[in-house]
Amino acid sequence: xxENVFPHLQLNQLWNATLETLYMTAVAGFATFxxxxxxxxxxxxxxxxxxxxxxxxxxxISVFVNVFRSIPFIILIVLLIPFTKTLIGTIxxxxxxxxxxxxxxxxxxxxLVEIGLREVDKGVIEASRSMGAKIHTLIFGVLLPxxxxxxxxxxxxxxxxxxSYTAMAGVIGAGGLGNLAYxxxxxxxxxxxxxxxxxxxxVIVFIIQMIGDTLTSILDKR
Numbered sequence: 001x002x003e004n005v006f007p008h009l010q011l012n013q014l015w016n017a018t019l020e021t022l023y024m025t026a027v028a029g030f031a032t033f034x035x036x037x038x039x040x041x042x043x044x045x046x047x048x049x050x051x052x053x054x055x056x057x058x059x060x061i062s063v064f065v066n067v068f069r070s071i072p073f074i075i076l077i078v079l080l081i082p083f084t085k086t087l088i089g090t091i092x093x094x095x096x097x098x099x100x101x102x103x104x105x106x107x108x109x110x111x112l113v114e115i116g117l118r119e120v121d122k123g124v125i126e127a128s129r130s131m132g133a134k135i136h137t138l139i140f141g142v143l144l145p146x147x148x149x150x151x152x153x154x155x156x157x158x159x160x161x162x163x164s165y166t167a168m169a170g171v172i173g174a175g176g177l178g179n180l181a182y183x184x185x186x187x188x189x190x191x192x193x194x195x196x197x198x199x200x201x202x203v204i205v206f207i208i209q210m211i212g213d214t215l216t217s218i219l220d221k222r
Contacts, residue, residue, distance in 0.1 A: 040113020
């Protein structure tokens with residue numbers, strides 16, 4: 001029955017492509033969370049009126065973030081080909097897509113982290129500072145816990161963006177569902193393969209959104 005509806009679809013190809021997409025999204029998502037969190041915290045603390053106010057540091061990181069989150073991802077992949085080849089040894093495969101995915105997503109998430117930290121009640125921050133809280137206590141004891149709903153919401157949006165990035169990366173040989181939809185579907189005029197790959201991507205996105213919304217609701221104490 002399945003062969004009649006999707007005559008060109010091979011389940012093993014679909015399964016492998018799905019695993020590659022999940023692998024790229026998970027690894028890049030984890031690295032994006034770490035790097036984006038660090039950049040976002042530094043942006044917040046070095047901004048005007050904050051504990052480590054430093055115009056030079058803020059301006060430099062802000063320019064870096066704005067530049068790399070503004071470059072279209074497909075162009076970013078091409079720009080990073082020499083770096084990727086040096087780091088990974090190849091420009092093909094799921095691992096080769098990771099540098100571009102991280103560089104493209106981390107600045108985007110960093111800005112969301114900064115916005116989330118700005119939403120923390122200033123009274124709570126001032127109270128902690130007046131009690132002599134050190135930087136690490138302020139960060140891990142106040143800022144991150146208080147902004148956790150916004151941070152989870154932000155990483156949810158970023159992970160969904162990463163799924164779309166993996167699809168674009170697949171077009172130039174990174175593997176995954178994007179590669180399946182383009183090479184096996186579009187180029188061979190197998191519309192059923194393209195359709196199933198697209199539906200699978202949508203399912204992944206819906207699952208990520210559902211998990212993110214659930215975690216945000218649990219963490220939100222308002």
